Amino acid sequence: MKTHLMLVCLAAIALVIASPALADVCTFVGATNADWNEILSWECCPDNDPQCNIPFNAVPIEGDEAIIPNNTTCVIGDADQEITTLTLVGTLIVLKDRTLTLHGDSTVDGDLGFQVGTGGGVCAPGANDTATLEIANHLTITGDGGTIGVGCISFVIIKAQPGLSFTPILTLENADPGTLTVRANFSTEIDIQVQLRNHARVGIDTNLSATVRLSTEPKTGCGLWFVKNGGTMVVDIAVQGDGTWEITRDLFFPISTLEINAECDALTGTVLLDSVLMDVNEDFCTTGDLTFTAKDKVGRIEVAQDKTASFAGNCR
Numbered sequence: 316m317k318t319h320l321m322l323v324c325l326a327a328i329a330l331v332i333a334s335p336a337l338a339d340v341c342t343f344v345g346a347t348n349a350d351w352n353e354i355l356s357w358e359c360c361p362d363n364d365p366q367c368n369i370p371f372n373a374v375p376i377e378g379d380e381a382i383i384p385n386n387t388t389c390v391i392g393d394a395d396q397e398i399t400t401l402t403l404v405g406t407l408i409v410l411k412d413r414t415l416t417l418h419g420d421s422t423v424d425g426d427l428g429f430q431v432g433t434g435g436g437v438c439a440p441g442a443n444d445t446a447t448l449e450i451a452n453h454l455t456i457t458g459d460g461g462t463i464g465v466g467c468i469s470f471v472i473i474k475a476q477p478g479l480s481f482t483p484i485l486t487l488e489n490a491d492p493g494t495l496t497v498r499a500n501f502s503t504e505i506d507i508q509v510q511l512r513n514h515a516r517v518g519i520d521t522n523l524s525a526t527v528r529l530s531t532e533p534k535t536g537c538g539l540w541f542v543k544n545g546g547t548m549v550v551d552i553a554v555q556g557d558g559t560w561e562i563t564r565d566l567f568f569p570i571s572t573l574e575i576n577a578e579c580d581a582l583t584g585t586v587l588l589d590s591v592l593m594d595v596n597e598d599f600c601t602t603g604d605l606t607f608t609a610k611d612k613v614g615r616i617e618v619a620q621d622k623t624a625s626f627a628g629n630c631r
């Protein structure tokens with residue numbers, strides 16, 4: 316009997332040790348200030364306790380879900396932050412030199428902003444100033460009216476977490492019938508695949524001098540690659556799929572540019588060029604239609620020697 320009891324106790328102890336810690340769901344209430352790292356500004360509950368009559372205060376960490384409610388602003392400024400899931404309805408701001416790391420599927424219905432520079436709404440970053448969204452797994456970010464990359468968008472970097480043994484796939488998806496807009500650069504240093512789903516949007520429409528760079532792993536999917544009013548999109552890696560290319564310029568704004576530096580010859584989407592420059596340095600082919608406009612005789616397609624740009628025909 317004694318031996319039997321001991322085995323039962325040991326089994327119970329082993330069970331307790333082997334069970335993983337339960338993740339918490341933490342809601343930012345901003346009771347003290349807007350600082351993410353302020354413990355009293357969070358109210359957390361275990362994710363298996365839907366009643367949770369007595370929430371506790373804790374800053375969310377990896378394994379947790381962080382919720383930023385509507386009409387609430389939270390700022391990541393004192394330290395980098397790493398969580399599993401972000402549910403953003405309000406506003407989350409990542410300041411210069413800071414990183415937000417995500418491990419799981421997330422929702423961005425509000426604004427995920429990145430402020431790099433002198434502050435006060437002035438966008439004057441230094442040469443090495445960046446703010447980073449880091450992806451640590453295959454995951455999907457879904458948005459209904461959400462925006463990633465509000466602020467100095469040329470200096471917003473989306474990249475894979477260093478040290479991963481695989482190339483993570485980041486899927487950007489519109490909620491139906493909502494929209495998700497991303498204004499950011501995709502890292503030239505650490506590989507990350509990006510695919511658009513349900514017409515998610517990647518590009519520039521708020522900063523006249525901004526550049527969005529598509530680089531490292533291929534970008535694919537059904538969505539919109541866009542540039543407006545003086546912005547530049549640089550394509551340094553093959554892009555595939557039926558995404559639409561929309562490069563436009565309103566009257567009196569600087570010319571926008573689409574720069575193709577990698578072979579993109581398996582596209583099926585349409586191309587809209589409205590008074591802009593398309594600079595083709597590698598072969599570009601889509602079976603979709605081309606719509607070309609040149610207001611005030613501004614707008615052109617330049618194709619490098621021995622390269623081709625083909626529209627509305629067969630590719631490959």
